[in-house]
Amino acid sequence: MLQEQLDTFNVAALAADNISRYVAANVKASEVTGYTRAELLDMVVSDLTPPMRHDSAGELWNRFIQSGTQTGEFVLVRKDGSRLGVHYAAYASVAPGVHLALLTPLEVPSSI
Numbered sequence: 419m420l421q422e423q424l425d426t427f428n429v430a431a432l433a434a435d436n437i438s439r440y441v442a443a444n445v446k447a448s449e450v451t452g453y454t455r456a457e458l459l460d461m462v463v464s465d466l467t468p469p470m471r472h473d474s475a476g477e478l479w480n481r482f483i484q485s486g487t488q489t490g491e492f493v494l495v496r497k498d499g500s501r502l503g504v505h506y507a508a509y510a511s512v513a514p515g516v517h518l519a520l521l522t523p524l525e526v527p528s529s530i
Contacts, residue, residue: 431447483510
């Protein structure tokens with residue numbers, strides 16, 4: 419049911435569980451990241467995070483879960499290794515143990 423809901427969104431949508439493993443992704447998420455849905459479902463949030471930010475990924479995830487929402491700009495590492503700036507809005511606990519991120523590519527390269 420979650421997958422069907424994500425498929426209705428007009429922006430990239432990724433859902434992750436409590437340990438940050440992706441459990442659902444829509445077609446737009448595949449387009450933005452360059453990964454297939456099946457590949458995304460074998461990944462965790464830090465897999466799309468630039469290596470220089472891996473050390474802080476766990477802390478950022480915990481802050482997000484505790485606060486319940488988070489918005490801002492972020493740089494994703496795409497399948498081909500390129501980087502893409504996105505605006506994100508993330509919502510914790512949209513279902514028991516499931517957290518949602520909505521991503522919109524930035525039109526101007528991010529300075530993050």
